[in-house]
Amino acid sequence: MSKRTEKTIVDIAEELQLSVSTVSRALNDHPNISARTKERVKKVAKKIGYRPNALAAGLRNNKSKTIGLIVPRISMFFPATISTIIQNKLQEFGYNLIICQSNDSYDQEVALANTLYSARVDGLVVSTTLYTTDFSHFDIFRNNNIPLVFFDRVPKDYNVKVIKGDDYRGGYVATTHLVEKGCKDIVHISGPLTCCLYSDRVAGYKAALQEHGLTSKKNRIFYQELTRENAWQTCEKIFGHQPYPDGIFASNDTTAITIVEYCRKMNLRVPEDVKIVGYSNDPRTEIVTPPISSIDQYPAMMGERVVAVLMELINGRQSAEPRYSQEIIPIQLIERQSSAGKSKTGKKKLTLS
Amino acid sequence: MSKRTEKTIVDIAEELQLSVSTVSRALNDHPNISARTKERVKKVAKKIGYRPNALAAGLRNNKSKTIGLIVPRISMFFPATISTIIQNKLQEFGYNLIICQSNDSYDQEVALANTLYSARVDGLVVSTTLYTTDFSHFDIFRNNNIPLVFFDRVPKDYNVKVIKGDDYRGGYVATTHLVEKGCKDIVHISGPLTCCLYSDRVAGYKAALQEHGLTSKKNRIFYQELTRENAWQTCEKIFGHQPYPDGIFASNDTTAITIVEYCRKMNLRVPEDVKIVGYSNDPRTEIVTPPISSIDQYPAMMGERVVAVLMELINGRQSAEPRYSQEIIPIQLIERQSSAGKSKTGKKKLTLS
DNA sequence: TAAATTAATGCAAACGTTTGCAATAATCCA
DNA sequence: TGGATTATTGCAAACGTTTGCATTAATTTA
Structure with missing residues (x-):
């Protein structure tokens, strides 16, 4: 253990023939200390390389x-x-x-x-x-x-x-948006209900459906940790049999992105066959093809x-x-191509090679 | 200031009629303390809700x-x-x-x-x-x-x-890869040279070119903070006039991604017209279209x-x-479509709508 | 059973600050 | 000029631990 020769305010005090209290006050710009003293103290402090010990101060002050x-x-x-x-x-x-x-x-x-x-x-x-x-x-x-x-x-x-x-509003807005774009059968992929933010979004989703005369079916909501792997598996479940949904509202963007990838692989067209909305407005939603609509949370x-x-x-x-x-x-809905209606960018051709 | 009645080892000591030192040692499982005492101390500690004060310990031990x-x-x-x-x-x-x-x-x-x-x-x-x-x-x-x-x-x-x-090797491998895929005119977008990691990559880039009989030209290397905005501007410079490069090695993935986006907008085909390699293997490189080759840094x-x-x-x-x-x-080169040769995935058609 | 050994506990200083209060020095006012 | 006021400085305790050393208690040994 090499001797760590920490300089303390005591060292400063000795060098200047002052008491530690004045040194302490000088360093903290206490009003009672004369300008001259403050100056001298600070100068010596710098000279000898004094560094305050936050632990000591914290202990004394009861704040860290x-x-x-x-x-x-x-x-x-x-x-x-x-x-x-x-x-x-x-x-x-x-x-x-x-x-x-x-x-x-x-x-x-x-x-x-x-x-x-x-x-x-x-x-x-x-x-x-x-x-x-x-x-x-x-x-x-x-x-x-x-x-x-x-x-x-x-x-x-x-x-x-x-x-x-x-979150309630987020779920509501996302779902309403899908409905307005023409979706009739909207799947929701949610996180576990133990987390209130997901239950709020589910509530918003249900409210939006109801309000537009659609019924929310139990088997159209999935609860899971919103990882890439789970998203892929759920896609396989969803698209494992007819009827396919025409809209998916995912409670995070990782999931939304994975769905887009799945659709691409399966030759399902986004947004024509299925429209997608994610959550959080992760920058990744912007760079994926097609860019994904998402709920910005500021x-x-x-x-x-x-x-x-x-x-x-x-x-x-x-x-x-x-x-x-x-x-x-x-929150705010950021509309992108993944949920666009036919009239707009839906027809746009995007070709590689 | 509400009185924050922190319990200390003194409280434990008093309750058990022990000295603070034994309490301290008991809590730290010091060998000199009898099992019975340790048990009693820990029990009381839990009972009164004692929480060690890391500041005090840190001050005393000179470690935090x-x-x-x-x-x-x-x-x-x-x-x-x-x-x-x-x-x-x-x-x-x-x-x-x-x-x-x-x-x-x-x-x-x-x-x-x-x-x-x-x-x-x-x-x-x-x-x-x-x-x-x-x-x-x-x-x-x-x-x-x-x-x-x-x-x-x-x-x-x-x-x-x-x-x-x-980083030297990273620059070298990325560049060599592009050369091997047929590139003859490779641009490098680098970070500022004050940062040694970028200068190393530049050195690797130059070495690779030289080794394959290509010359590295000053106006084919760009130094900049590797932000989205700068990347876009540099693209405009690069593709503002002929001849266009047929390969770009970007020193981070944000830049690589932006280049891909620029190319898409300008109807430049990646990888047919220009091949791209990024750096860091950011997960975003995988979800973009086409996926971008990158250097993984483990x-x-x-x-x-x-x-x-x-x-x-x-x-x-x-x-x-x-x-x-x-x-x-x-480091390791992760090959993806953005730098693929003609024979492979280059022909693959990826169509939306 | 007493001396010797070992196990368990206690004392008190130290870590580097801050701060209430006391003490001193400087200044003011009549 | 001297008492009163104000501006500076110092003393000493406190914050909650840890630890070397001294002390006491328990156990062993001859």
Whole structure:
């Protein structure tokens, strides 16, 4: 163990024949310290290469200037984008972000919540696992009044700050769009119902069908983890026998993209034979052929709201704030070729070779 | 400020009429403590909801069980994938990861290095900015023997542990591939030369050309930040006048994808009129039409190596280790339709409507 | 059974800050 | 000029752990 000769404020104090308290205050620009002293202190600090020890300060102040973030995966478009925003926004406020991935495992999520608590984060931001239905591992945060904000995949029946997309509306808008483009038999591929965001979208889907005089049939909704592999298998089920649907609303874009690929392989024409709408407006929907219609969730806005709420909670009069509130971020349908009607781009020929 | 009644080991000690030291040792499974005592301590700890304070422990031990990571952006495929691996691997070793993005800004990188030092991370992993040529902001880490590992975008002439892709070979293989498929006039779109990984690829490109009796012309290489917008503009330059190239080697996949889109719009056939190879094997290359050949960089392997080296450094006999070493992760060309020869899939018809 | 050995526990300092309060120095006002 | 005010600085405790060393308790051995 090589001796790590960390310079401390004590060293500065000695060099200048001052007390540590004045040095501390000088470095923090405390008003009681004379300009001259501040200058001298800072100069010496720089000279000897002093670096504040955030651990010590954190221990003393009972705050770490650090925020924890738990997401299922940072490699998926939506959480990745939000994490980026959160991290950059937080940086502006002088906060560090500890990003952790639960890998959609409940046990990992619990473990992470505990470590982050031990790290004494000043706040926690969470988008839960697909299967988290018990939220008691977040109780420590709630009970100790540590700011706690959930986004996107948020708890049901757990009193906390929540920022979510308008999933009901998303399901409704996507489905209505398909109906208006002429679809009569619309399949919905959903995520597991344990996750409220999917159940909301299903509800929207059903409402839209009903409103337009179509019936929603049980065997036209599929519940699954929305992976590439599952999407492919479900396609095989769907198109394994007649009648084929003329519209598919997929609850994420990975699924929508896979469906398009499947259709291409099977010589099913998109959008002529079957129209497709995805969810999240992943940039990939734009580069695939044909480009896929999708529901944009305004991730930037969501990320900014998360940070805003968090900062309010941290700086604010906590007593005044209700510990529970729900904020809904709007969605928007982005129409692309995969759900176009005949009259428009449907006829366009796109040929290779 | 609501009184946050944190339970400490002192509380446990009092409840059991023990000293704090025994409690501490009991919780850490120190061999000197009797099994009975350990049991009692842990039971009470659980009962009163004790949570260790990592800040205090960190201060005392001079270690935070935390690793810092600085990358340009976590929303780009390659760094995102590696970050995921690193974070998951590190979790296994009981380390937290503070992920920070420099947004490709040198100033932010400097600032982040400083904050992470202040946070007393036990190690730092970095993939630098495109424009970082001065690395002195990492000196604090080097001088204090804090494990420091660079990957992918690594420093030139700065003695540290480095894990990089085989960029020279990547450039060489990509170019050779195009030549072998019959290309005679190959454009290369590169990132800025300040980043050694791009200069290596350029070198590989030139070597391949030369070896096959082709000359590399200055006006056939473009240096730019590899964004969508720049790619489009460069396409306009390239195809603004004859002669058109018959092959393009792009140093990232965003650029390659944009070229494909440009070609489609301009009715240039890929791969018949122009063949394209990208870099990184971003999953997007697979879903675009036609799918794009690319150089796979084995991000998972790179991530694992990063953590392995880091752990060696942390646990290891530092004195024995050379503080400098370079490890090269292999690359592999993934052939897809965008660079296929005539004989193969080139004739395949892909029609919509 | 007493001495010697081993096992278990306790004391107190240390880690590097911050901060309430006390103390001193500088300035002001009449 | 001296008392009052204000501007600076210092003292010492506190934050919650860990750990070397000393101490006490339990066990073994002769």
